[in-house]
Amino acid sequence: MRLLLEKRSEHSQLMTVISPLIAVALTLVTGGFMFLAMGLNPFEALYVYFLEPLKFFWTFAAEDFWPLEQLAVKAAPLVLIGAGLAVAYSANVWNIGAEGQLTAGAILGAVVPVYFTDWQSPLTLIAMLALGAIGGMLWAAIPAFLKNRFGASEILTSLMLVYVSQLLLDWLVRGPWRDPAGHNFPQTVAFADWQVLPVFGESSLHLGVLLAVIAAAALAFMMARTLKGFEIKTLGVSPRAGRFAGFSRAGSVWFCLLLSGGLAGLAGIAEVMNTVGQLQPKISPGYGFTAIIVAFLGRLNPLGTLIAGLALAISYLGGEAAQVSLGVSA
């Protein structure tokens, strides 16, 4: 029998929802076989990996709530970056360097605690967050300029700039920004008071989690309801029609890179203002790269990245749990 693949005449709403679920299911099956090959019980391993962090939902035990908070804290930067990337990728602007923009944001935001260590006011917090976003935007402006001026592929330039920013960070924390009272460890002064993100009550949920939810919702609204969102989608799927509609390709390159870069920078400064608490040579476990998966798993829909971000955060948490309880190397 001959198999014919035929293109649908229209998008299928059903498949839009189902296909990422199929992808997740296939991942679980593949993962199960890999655990089996490592001599582990695949069901136990998959339980530890994917379900244990969510235990609260069926035990309702107070001590099981903590992993959920951790999940949200891990998901926050993924969603923040992923939502911005989803918008950029919708316009066919391939920002692969969110990790670099995250680092640049953390660096610029850290100017405040490093040089104005004693300045403590609510404005300190706002200034750090704003500088973080600006740092990410400036870093993303480089590929945007190169793309529009010289036609350089933003895929390459944004990716290569990741390593530039990471080396810059490395140099700063080992050199000029090293904490003089830090026993020669490569790190800046520890951030304190208004230099760290406020948390909600007794939990570990910090302001960054809220910012991530707001960003995803705001971008989802922009894409669905505004002319700007329409412009981005049009230029993404049909550049010629976009030009006919009077939309500027160069303008969308700027907009998308500045937006996704700014959000990555915000995620970067939020990360060092909470989990890390100071600048170190390594400030992120690769959130900027994982967020690319988040954007696609969320079907390039900013709201979808909320779910995708949580899914990927589970794999981070589960990966740590698996190292501890199963003794596998991550």
Add this chain to the structure above:
Amino acid sequence: MVGGDIHVVHTPRSQKAGPARLSLKDLSLPAEGQFSVALKSISLDVKGGEVVAIAGVAGNGQSELFDAISGERTLADAGMLSIDGRPQGTVGVNARRRAGAAFVPEERLGHGAVPAFRLSENVVLTRHSSDASLVKSGLLQKSGAGDVSERVIKTYDVRMGKVDPEARALSGGNLQKFVVGRELDREPGILVVNQPTWGVDAGASATIRQAIIDLSRQGSAVLVISQDLDEIFEIADRIAVISRGELSDAHPAGELSLQQIGLLMAGAHEKKEGVRHAAVA
């Protein structure tokens, strides 16, 4: 095949043509790439109430001329293109639309319409800046776009399988009726159409040609770029011919024979080394 009677296109003689509504004056545009044609000093007036057609063999600068008139490529000098007497050469496509012009490109899918967008979204594509009911302070008004889409579908008899389908789900003729109807629905003062009935069934062709003529008889200036000489003789009041980026003078349709058009298509009007060849007609 066409799902109805094909009516004969009725062409009432043009009344006295009004003042020029679309003026091209020494319009020149360099080639955009290796396979593009440069436009050389094109001059043409299209008056209210008439249909002017530009004939020519494909690839002699028709799409470049369309882009230059629509504003997808802007011109070096504002005076090269005037709409209702006002120079508009340096402004973009949306400013020209707001000045009362409407454009229908040759490619339906991917230029005139986004294949993956619904018809109501494709209304927004060309009318977002000229139609206040579609966008209010940056927010899309879905009901406004739906109303326009419904109206176009009803007026121009666009047939489709389901309510508000994606553009790519329509047949060529039905999508062309929609894309032309979307612009005619604005009652534009100036309409520029590239290949109005290319690859379209006979029934849809007749509907589109009639609608174009009706628009011009209401006082609008209509410029049609076409390779179909039958179509041109059916609807045009005056005919000009483009070859290698140069446009001939526009002659009244009744005074041109097929042979004369053939000579112009071969470049009889082109300026070569400063010597003008024997004028045709």
